[in-house]
Amino acid sequence: MSGGDRTRLWTGLAFISPWIVGFLLFTVYPVAASLYYSFCDYDVLSRPIWVGLLNYQDMVTDEVYWKSLNNTLVFSAISLPLGLCFALALALLLNRPVGGRGVFRAIYYLPSLVPAVAAGAVWLWMLNTRDGLINQGLLSLGVSRPPQWLDEPQWTKPGLALVAIWGCGNTVVILLAALQGVPRTLLEAATIDGASAWRRLWHVVIPAISPVIYFNFIVGVIGALQTFATVFVMFTNGGPDRSALFYAVYLYESAFESRQMGYACAMAWVLFLLTLLLTWLASRSTRGFVHYSAE
Amino acid sequence: MSALVSLRTLVFALVLSATASAASGDRSGRVVINYWEKWSGFEAEAMQAIIDDFNRSQERIEVRMLSISPIDTKLMLAASGGNPPDVAGLWEYSIPDFAEKGALLPLDEALAEAGLGAEHYVPSYWELCRHRGFTWALPSTPGCVALFYNKRLFREVGLNPDQPPRTFAEVEAMSRRLTRVELERNGRRVRISFDELTVPERQSGKYSIVQIGHQPADAGMFVSAWGFWFGAKYYDGDRRILADDAGNLAAFRWLRETMTTYGVDQLKNFGASFGQSQSAVSPFLAGKGAMVVQGPWYPNFIEKYAPDLEWGVTPFPAAPGVADNAPMTLIIADMLVIPRGAKHPREAFEFLRYTQQREVAEKLARLQRKFTALREVSPEFIATHPNPANRLFSELSRSPNARAVPKLSIWRDYDIEMSVAALNVRYLLKTPEQALAEVQKRVSWRFDRVMRRWDVVGDERLAEWRDHERW
Numbered sequence: 001m002s003g004g005d006r007t008r009l010w011t012g013l014a015f016i017s018p019w020i021v022g023f024l025l026f027t028v029y030p031v032a033a034s035l036y037y038s039f040c041d042y043d044v045l046s047r048p049i050w051v052g053l054l055n056y057q058d059m060v061t062d063e064v065y066w067k068s069l070n071n072t073l074v075f076s077a078i079s080l081p082l083g084l085c086f087a088l089a090l091a092l093l094l095n096r097p098v099g100g101r102g103v104f105r106a107i108y109y110l111p112s113l114v115p116a117v118a119a120g121a122v123w124l125w126m127l128n129t130r131d132g133l134i135n136q137g138l139l140s141l142g143v144s145r146p147p148q149w150l151d152e153p154q155w156t157k158p159g160l161a162l163v164a165i166w167g168c169g170n171t172v173v174i175l176l177a178a179l180q181g182v183p184r185t186l187l188e189a190a191t192i193d194g195a196s197a198w199r200r201l202w203h204v205v206i207p208a209i210s211p212v213i214y215f216n217f218i219v220g221v222i223g224a225l226q227t228f229a230t231v232f233v234m235f236t237n238g239g240p241d242r243s244a245l246f247y248a249v250y251l252y253e254s255a256f257e258s259r260q261m262g263y264a265c266a267m268a269w270v271l272f273l274l275t276l277l278l279t280w281l282a283s284r285s286t287r288g289f290v291h292y293s294a295e
Numbered sequence: 296m297s298a299l300v301s302l303r304t305l306v307f308a309l310v311l312s313a314t315a316s317a318a319s320g321d322r323s324g325r326v327v328i329n330y331w332e333k334w335s336g337f338e339a340e341a342m343q344a345i346i347d348d349f350n351r352s353q354e355r356i357e358v359r360m361l362s363i364s365p366i367d368t369k370l371m372l373a374a375s376g377g378n379p380p381d382v383a384g385l386w387e388y389s390i391p392d393f394a395e396k397g398a399l400l401p402l403d404e405a406l407a408e409a410g411l412g413a414e415h416y417v418p419s420y421w422e423l424c425r426h427r428g429f430t431w432a433l434p435s436t437p438g439c440v441a442l443f444y445n446k447r448l449f450r451e452v453g454l455n456p457d458q459p460p461r462t463f464a465e466v467e468a469m470s471r472r473l474t475r476v477e478l479e480r481n482g483r484r485v486r487i488s489f490d491e492l493t494v495p496e497r498q499s500g501k502y503s504i505v506q507i508g509h510q511p512a513d514a515g516m517f518v519s520a521w522g523f524w525f526g527a528k529y530y531d532g533d534r535r536i537l538a539d540d541a542g543n544l545a546a547f548r549w550l551r552e553t554m555t556t557y558g559v560d561q562l563k564n565f566g567a568s569f570g571q572s573q574s575a576v577s578p579f580l581a582g583k584g585a586m587v588v589q590g591p592w593y594p595n596f597i598e599k600y601a602p603d604l605e606w607g608v609t610p611f612p613a614a615p616g617v618a619d620n621a622p623m624t625l626i627i628a629d630m631l632v633i634p635r636g637a638k639h640p641r642e643a644f645e646f647l648r649y650t651q652q653r654e655v656a657e658k659l660a661r662l663q664r665k666f667t668a669l670r671e672v673s674p675e676f677i678a679t680h681p682n683p684a685n686r687l688f689s690e691l692s693r694s695p696n697a698r699a700v701p702k703l704s705i706w707r708d709y710d711i712e713m714s715v716a717a718l719n720v721r722y723l724l725k726t727p728e729q730a731l732a733e734v735q736k737r738v739s740w741r742f743d744r745v746m747r748r749w750d751v752v753g754d755e756r757l758a759e760w761r762d763h764e765r766w
C-alpha cells in the first residue's frame with residue numbers, strides 16, 4: 001500500500017468513524033456482553049456471577065420456556081402460510097386493471113402503518129367475546145357459540161394470526177411490484193398455447209415471482225419468531241394458561257421484570273441460533289421451487 | 296482537516312453536555328435533589344405541593360420531582376448505569392428486591408441521628424420499611440383494602456344499605472341476591488335476582504348476567520392476596536415458599552366456586568364489556584357491580600367517574616375460623632428510598648425526614664385523600680378529612696390482622712404466577728390443586744436460585760450495609 005493509499009484509507013475511515021464507533025459501542029459490545037452474561041447469574045443491579053452453562057440447563061427444565069417456544073412456533077405455522085397466501089391473493093387482485101385501484105391499494109396498505117400498540121388495543125375490541133366485530137359477524141352467520149378469542153387457550157393464537165394477517169400490507173406491496181415485473185411475453189406465449197388463467201398463475205406467475213415469495217417467507221419467519229408488541233399489549237401474563245406467551249415476551253419479562261438478565265441473554269442466543277437454523281432449513285427445502293431469471 | 300475540527304467540536308460538545316448533566320447545583324447555589332416518583336395526576340400534584348413547601352422552608356436544598364413510569368425498571372437501569380436519582384418512590388413490595396441487590400442505601404444511621412424510629416410509626420408500616428435487619432425506606436402514603444358497596448343497589452334488592460355484610464357467608468348470600476340476570480320466561484324477557492332462578496333455568500345456562508353482586512376477580516391487582524382471608528401464609532420467612540398451603544387452596548376453591556355458581560360463560564360475557572377496576576368502565580363504577588375490594592384511593596375514582604354513586608365501605612370479612620378477633624386487611628404503601636449511588640444522600644435524607652413530620656405527612660395524605668403511617672395523628676386530621684372512608688382505613692391498618700405480602704425479592708414473580716394460576720382456575724382450565732402445585736414448583740425453583748446467589752453474596756452485602764462510611 002503506497003503512502004497515498006494509506007492516507008486515503010485513513011481519511012475514509014475517519015469519515016465513517018461515527019458509524020464505526022456507533023457500531024462497536026451499540027451493536028458489537030452489547031452482543032458480546034450478552035454472550036458473556038448468558039453464562040452468568042446477572043440481575044443488572046449487582047455484579048454478574050459466572051455460572052457456566054446453568055442458564056442453558058435451566059432452559060431445558062423450564063416448562064414456561066418450552067410453552068413460549070411452542071406458542072411462537074405454532075403461531076408462526078398458522079400466520080406465515082396464511083399471511084403469505086392472503087397477501088398473494090390480495091396482490092393478484094390489486095394487480096388487475098380495475099377502477100379505483102390506487103384507493104384499494106392504499107386501503108390494504110394502511111394497517112401496516114398502524115403502530116403495534118394501537119393495533120393491539122383495537123384488536124382487543126375486535127376480538128371481544130361479546131361485543132367484538134368478529135364475533136358479532138359470526139353470530140349473525142348463525143354460529144351459536146363463537147370462539148372466545150381472548151379467553152380460551154386454543155383460540156388465542158388463531159386470534160393473533162388474524163391480527164398478523166390484517167397487517168400484511170408491506171408484503172402485498174412487495175408482491176405487487178414483483179407481479180408487475182412478470183414478463184408479458186411469457187404470459188402471452190402461455191395464452192396463445194391455450195393455458196387457462198389458473199395454469200398461467202401456477203406455471204408462469206408464481207415461478208416468476210418465486211424469489212420474492214421466498215424473500216417474504218424468510219423475513220416472515222424471522223419476524224414471527226420475534227413477535228412482541230401486539231401480543232404484549234393484548235395479553236397480560238401471557239393470557240389464559242399462558243397460551244399467548246411468546247418467546248420474545250418471555251425473554252423481555254425475564255430480563256426486565258424478573259431481573260434474570262443472564263437467563264434472558266441465554267434465551268436471546270438460543271433464539272438467534274434457532275432463527276439461523278430455521279432460515280437455513282427454509283432455504284434448503286425451497287431450493288427447488290425458487291427460480292432466478294439469471295439461471 | 297475540517298473533519299478533524301468537526302470531530303473535535305463533537306467531542307467537546309459531548310463533554311460539555313455530560314458535565315452539564317452531572318453538575319447538580321442550580322444558579323442560586325442550592326443542592327439539587329432529583330426525585331423520581333411513580334405518581335401522576337392529582338397524586339403527583341399533592342407531592343409537588345409538599346416539595347414546594349420544602350423548597351420554600353430552607354435555602355440550601357432544592358427538590359425536583361419527575362414522574363417516571365415504570366419506576367422499577369427505570370430505577371433499575373439508572374442504578375446499574377451509576378446515575379440514579381437522589382430519592383425514588385417505590386412500592387413496598389419492591390424494597391426487598393432492590394435492597395438485596397445492593398441498589399438502596401440503608402437509612403438506619405441517619406434515622407438514629409434524626410431521632411426517628413419504630414415508635415413513630417404504625418407497627419405494620421414500620422415493618423414494611425425493614426428487611427434483613429436494616430431500614431430501607433420511609434412511607435410517603437400508606438394504604439390498605441376494604442369492601443366498597445353500592446347503597447342504591449342494596450336498596451333496590453331490599454337489603455339494608457346501612458348493614459353491609461359482616462361475615463363471609465353474608466357476602467356470598469348478599470352477592471347472589473345482588474346479582475341480577477336476564478332471561479326468557481314464558482315468552483317474556485324478565486330481569487330477576489340470581490337467587491330467583493329455578494334449578495332447571497340455572498342448569499340450562501340460558502340467562503345473562505346484567506349486574507354482579509361480588510366477584511373476587513374484580514379486586515384486580517389484589518387477586519393473589521385473597522389467601523390471607525383464608526389463613527394463607529405464602530412464605531415461611533426462611534427458605535420455603537408456601538404457595539400451595541391450605542389457605543391458598545381454600546381461596547382458589549372459592550374463586551372456582553364463584554365461576555361455577557354464576558356460570559363461567561355468563562361471567563365472561565358480563566366481564567367482556569368492562570375494563571380495569573380503576574377505570575370508568577369497571578362494573579362498580581358503571582353501577583353494574585354492587586361490591587368491590589379497593590383502597591382509600593378509590594373514592595377519588597368514584598368522584599371522577601361516578602360522582603352520583605352512593606357508596607359505603609366495610610372490612611371484607613375473613614373466612615370462618617380465620618381472624619375472628621379483629622378485621623382482616625392487606626396493607627400496602629408508597630415508599631421513599633435513597634438509591635445507592637445518589638449524589639447527595641444527606642440532603643436527600645433531609646427531604647425524607649421533612650416528609651415524615653406530622654403536619655407534612657397529614658397535608659400529603661389529605662391532598663391524596665389517604666391516611667398516614669404515623670402513630671400519632673392530629674384530631675383535626677381525622678375530623679376534617681375529605682375522604683369519609685379515612686377513619687375506617689386508618690383503623691383497619693392498625694388491626695392485628697393487617698397482613699402484607701411476604702418480603703421476598705421475587706414477590707413480583709410470585710404474584711404473576713398466582714395471577715396466572717387464578718385465571719386458569721377461574722376459566723376451569725386447571726383445578727385449584729393443579730394450579731397451586733404449579734405455582735409452588737415454579738416459585739420454589741426461582742427462589743432457590745435467588746437463595747443460591749444470596750449464599751454467595753450475602754455476607755458481602757451485609758458487610759456493605761454495616762459500612763455506613765459510604766454515606
